[in-house]
Structure formats: C-alpha cells, structure tokens
Amino acid sequence: MDFSWSEEQLALRKSAVEFAQRELSHDVAERDREESFSREDWRKCAEYGIQGLAVPRKYGGSELDLLTSFLVMEGLGYGCRDNGLTFALNAQFVSVVSTLISAGSDAHKQRYLPAICAGDLIGAYAMTEPLSGSDAFNLQTTFVRTETGFTLNGHKSLLTFGPVADFFLVFATEDPKLRHWGISVFVIDRDTPGLKPSPAISKMGLRTTPMSELHLSDCHVTHDALLGEIGSGAAIFNEGQDVERAAILASQIGAMEFQLEKTIEYAKSRHQSGQPIGKFQSVSNRIVDMKMRLDLARLVAYKAVWMIQQGQPATMEAAIANVRMAEGFVRSSMDAILVHGGRGYLTETEVERDLRDAVGGPVYGGTSDIQRNIIAHQLGL
Ligand SMILES: Cc1cc2nc3c(=O)[nH]c(=O)nc-3n(C[C@H](O)[C@H](O)[C@H](O)COP(=O)(O)OP(=O)(O)OC[C@H]3O[C@@H](n4cnc5c(N)ncnc54)[C@H](O)[C@@H]3O)c2cc1C
Numbered sequence: 001m002d003f004s005w006s007e008e009q010l011a012l013r014k015s016a017v018e019f020a021q022r023e024l025s026h027d028v029a030e031r032d033r034e035e036s037f038s039r040e041d042w043r044k045c046a047e048y049g050i051q052g053l054a055v056p057r058k059y060g061g062s063e064l065d066l067l068t069s070f071l072v073m074e075g076l077g078y079g080c081r082d083n084g085l086t087f088a089l090n091a092q093f094v095s096v097v098s099t100l101i102s103a104g105s106d107a108h109k110q111r112y113l114p115a116i117c118a119g120d121l122i123g124a125y126a127m128t129e130p131l132s133g134s135d136a137f138n139l140q141t142t143f144v145r146t147e148t149g150f151t152l153n154g155h156k157s158l159l160t161f162g163p164v165a166d167f168f169l170v171f172a173t174e175d176p177k178l179r180h181w182g183i184s185v186f187v188i189d190r191d192t193p194g195l196k197p198s199p200a201i202s203k204m205g206l207r208t209t210p211m212s213e214l215h216l217s218d219c220h221v222t223h224d225a226l227l228g229e230i231g232s233g234a235a236i237f238n239e240g241q242d243v244e245r246a247a248i249l250a251s252q253i254g255a256m257e258f259q260l261e262k263t264i265e266y267a268k269s270r271h272q273s274g275q276p277i278g279k280f281q282s283v284s285n286r287i288v289d290m291k292m293r294l295d296l297a298r299l300v301a302y303k304a305v306w307m308i309q310q311g312q313p314a315t316m317e318a319a320i321a322n323v324r325m326a327e328g329f330v331r332s333s334m335d336a337i338l339v340h341g342g343r344g345y346l347t348e349t350e351v352e353r354d355l356r357d358a359v360g361g362p363v364y365g366g367t368s369d370i371q372r373n374i375i376a377h378q379l380g381l
Contacts, residue, residue, distance in 0.1 A: 003302050009068050013075035017254075019048050020079030028081045028208070029350055035200065035207045037164060041085055046119025050076065050089055055097060060114035066243070066309045067302065069093075070250045074298075077251025078258050081350065083357035084208030086251035091160050092116070094244040094365075096123035099169055099185070103228040103236045108187060112167065124165035126156040126214055127237065133158075134370050137180040137234055141216060143172040149222040150186065152194075155215055160364075162212025163200040166190050170216065171233050183233030186225045194219030205356035241366070245318040246304035248365050249325035252358070253301060256294045256332055259354055263287055263336045270341075277339070286335040293328035300324050316378035319371040326361030326368055333358045 005013075023044050031038060045051060053069040055061025064072070077086050100112055100123075115121035132138040141154025152172050159165075167189045173182040188195055198213040228236055264287060267278030277283045301321040307314035333355035337344035344351040362368040 001303060001306055003299075003306070005071065009071055012064075012068065013071050016048075016050075016072045016075035017079035020076045023048075024076075024085060025079070025081040029347065029353070031082070032084070032207045032353055033347075035202060035210070037208055037210050038082075038085070039164070041082070042088075042122070043119040045085075045089060046117060049117075051092065051097075051119060052117030054093065055101070055113055055117055059109050060117035066247065067305050070247055070301070070305050073247075073250035074254040077254025079254070080251070082208050083251070083255055083354065084206040086255070087206050087248075087357070087360070088160060088209040090248050090250055091125070091364075092123065094248045095125035095240065096169060098240050098243055099125070099227070099236060100187075102239055103185065103232070104187070105224075105227075107224065108227065112187070121166045122161055122164060124159045124161040124168045124214075126159055126162075126168045126170045128156065128158045130155060130157050134367060136237065137183060138176070139171060139173055139183065140176055141170070141172040142176070143174060143184060143186070145174075146220065149220060149225060152186065152188075152216045152219045152221070155213065157213045158364075159197075159212055159214055160209060162197045162214055163210040165197070168195070168197075168214060169227070170214075171237065172216075173233075174230070180234035181231060183237070184230050185227040185233045185236055186221055187227055188219065188221055188225055192219060192221060204359060205353070206360050207356075242304070242308055242314050242318040244365050245322040245371065246301060246308060246314065249322065249329070249361060250301070252325050252329045252361065253294070253298050255354065256290070256297070256329055259332060259336050260287070260290050260294055262351075263290065263339050267339055283339055286339055290332040290335050293324070293332050297321070297324040297328045316375055319374040319378075322365070323362075323368050323371045323375075326358075326371075329358040329361055330355070 024041055049062055052061030053064050053072055054066060057063045073090055080086050100108055127136055129139050131140055143150045143152045167187055170186045170188055171183055175182045194217050196215045200210040200212055203211055267283055267287060268276050270277045304314050304317035304321040307317055336351055340351050343349050
C-alpha cells in the first residue's frame with residue numbers, strides 16, 4: 001500500500017476544501033434549527049462535480065477511482081460545516097448511485113445517472129422497515145407479478161431524502177418466508193400512483209438532510225422498474241455493502257480534522273489559572289486522543305478503500321473502518337465540547353452540532369454492533 005498522493009489528487013482535495021468553504025458553509029446553524037434542506041447547495045455540488053465523482057464518463061461523471069473520490073469527499077468534509085449535506089452526498093453515492101451502476105440496465109443508467117450528476121434528480125434507498133433494520137432480509141414489503149409488471153405493498157422507514165427524492169430504490173420480497181432468496185429491487189419514480197412518502201420526520205442530527213417513511217399501497221410498476229434479475233435483491237444489497245461501510249463516512253474524516261484544528265486553537269487561546277488550558281494535561285490528553293482517533297480512522301479507511309479498489313476481499317477492513325470513523329467522530333465531538341467548556345455546549349458556537357450529527361454514524365448503514373458481528377465472523381468466531 002502506498003498512500004502518497006499525487007499532486008493532482010492533492011489539488012483535487014484542496015479545490016474541494018475551497019469550494020466547500022466558499023459555497024456550502026452558510027447559515028448552517030439556522031438551517032439545522034429549521035431542519036431545512038438546501039436544494040440550491042445540492043445543485044452547486046452537482047455543478048462542481050461531486051455527485052458524478054466516480055460515475056462513468058458516458059453517464060455524465062468524472063470516472064475518478066474510489067480512493068481519489070474518497071479524498072475529495074474528505075476535503076469536502078473539512079471545508080463544509082454542513083455535515084447533513086456531506087452525509088447525504090456520500091449516501092447518495094454509496095447506496096443509490098453505486099447500486100444503479102452495479103445492477104442497473106443501460107436504460108436505467110441513461111435515465112438516472114446523468115440527471116443525478118447534474119443535480120436534477122435525487123434518489124432514496126428504501127431498505128429499512130419498521131420490523132426489519134439490522135435483520136435487513138426480514139423485510140415484509142411484498143411484490144406480486146402481474147401481466148404488465150409488478151404490484152408492491154408495504155412500509156419503509158428511516159429513508160434519507162424520503163421527503164424530497166425524485167425516485168426510490170425499493171427492496172421488496174415475493175414471499176417473506178424466502179428470506180434473502182425472495183428479494184428484488186425496483187426503481188420507482190415519485191409520482192407513481194400508490195407510492196406515498198410521509199412528511200419529513202424530525203431527528204437529532206444531520207438535520208439539513210430530510211428523512212421520511214414510505215408507504216406503498218397497490219403500487220404498480222412496469223417490468224422495466226426491476227433492477228437486475230428477480231430474486232437478486234439480496235445479492236445487489238450485499239455487493240454494495242463493503243463500499244458503503246468503507247466510504248459513507250469519508251467526509252467525517254475531514255470534519256474530524258477541522259474539529260481537531262479548531263479545538264487546538266481554542267486550547268491555546270483560552271486561559272485559566274494563568275495559562276492556556278492546553279497546558280493542562282487533562283485537556284491536552286483529550287486532544288491527543290482526538291488526533292489518534294483521526295489518524296487511525298483515516299488509515300484504516302484508506303486501507304479498506306484501497307483493497308476494494310484492488311479487487312481484494314475487504315469485508316473485515318470495511319467494517320473496521322466504519323466503526324473507527326463512526327465511533328471516533330462521536331467521541332471526538334464529545335471531547336471537543338469538553339475542551340470548549342460551557343461555550344462548547346451552546347448552539348451558537350457550532351461546536352455541539354458535530355456531536356448531534358455524529359451520533360447517526362454508529363447507526364446507519366449497519367450499526368456498530370453489526371459491524372463488530374461482521375468482524376467477529378471474519379475472525380471465525
Ligand atoms: C441518519 C440515518 C439515515 C438512515 N438512512 C437510511 C436510508 O436511507 N435507507 C434505509 O433503508 N435505512 C436508513 N437508515 C436506517 C438504518 O439503516 C437502520 O437504522 C439500521 O440498519 C439499524 O436498524 P434499526 O434502526 O431497525 O435498529 P435495530 O436493528 O432494531 O437495532 C436496535 C439495536 O439492537 C442491536 N442489534 C440488532 N440486531 C443485532 C445483532 N444481530 N447483533 C448485535 N446487536 C444487534 C443494534 O445494534 C441496535 O443497538 C438510516 C438511519 C439513520 C440513523
């Protein structure tokens with residue numbers, strides 16, 4: 001493994017940092033309070049090329065390799081104070097776009113990918129249900145075959161972008177008893193009769209990206225809505241999991257770096273008992289822990305993404321990277337608040353928001369418990 005970046009790669013990261021600082025870090029506290037999503041910022045990101053980073057050129061993207069895309073998303077996370085937006089951009093790629101690339105027909109790709117890259121379409125990934133989360137293949141949303149296509153019925157929950165998405169990748173089963181053998185994936189446009197997203201649900205963090213439930217009630221789709229083969233849904237889901245685990249938190253690495261720098265700055269400038277608080281070992285130790293979490297999370301994430309890019313099995317490495325990035329950001333966000341003292345607790349200083357945004361990390365895309373199960377399984381336990 002060689003993680004010395006080329007000048008071109010570093011220039012891409014630097015440019016992403018500058019773009020995010022210039023264009024994406026406005027009114028974040030206000031939009032966080034109001035739970036408002038900025039479609040304008042989403043479009044700016046598309047114009048800059050974020051949504052198309054790793055999308056093949058023939059479908060409107062830049063076709064960057066995964067590791068370089070990761071580095072750009074890391075830069076975006078460093079420059080952008082809106083963790084909800086950067087989370088959503090990462091999620092759009094690792095769940096929606098990568099599924100379309102791996103399982104979509106050329107017609108699906110032509111229809112959705114250029115419009116996603118242009119910022120005109122947003123997709124939502126509809127897997128989780130009220131009764132199936134970690135046990136994802138226990139889903140109860142069903143489809144039946146009809147002469148002209150399929151009819152779906154069911155209820156999805158916790159969908160990132162549900163309230164604003166233009167289309168949904170919906171996982172459904174022909175028979176819940178078949179477990180993973182029965183699952184298929186359908187791409188369904190928002191205006192399809194019988195498809196009803198709920199209004200936005202309020203949540204703790206990542207509040208600038210909306211979330212909702214989705215109801216499907218005799219929702220009829222034609223044959224061309226099927227992604228891949230009938231019964232291939234579980235395989236499609238599994239195929240994307242290593243990339244999702246390793247890369248969904250890429251921007252958090254940048255956010256952790258920014259958070260560390262700000263915390264060091266504060267520890268040097270805030271004086272108590274006649275000296276900078278950073279001279280108190282309890283304070284400096286917290287900051288040292290933040291630095292170690294950042295460096296270790298970054299290294300294991302690069303390693304996992306590099307292995308995926310080499311075509312090597314990386315299930316364990318991707319799960320390790322996910323846990324390190326997810327839990328590292330939670331703990332470092334708590335440490336940042338403690339170093340800032342009472343000021344860190346105030347919404348207006350924009351220190352506490354990171355903690356609220358970080359807590360989703362050990363939950364979405366498979367909880368940290370599930371990642372540990374995967375690591376244990378890989379160790380033969
Ligand atoms: C911010 C955010 C965005 C999300 N976006 C999407 C999205 O776009 N699309 C989508 O489909 N879903 C989305 N989700 C849902 C997410 O994938 C699920 O919340 C997650 O998979 C956990 O499922 P659950 O919430 O049903 O929890 P449960 O599975 O009910 O788990 C509850 C607790 O039990 C533990 N647990 C469960 N099973 C095991 C086990 N086998 N071993 C050890 N511990 C276990 C869990 O770790 C957890 O602590 C999102 C969630 C969040 C927080």
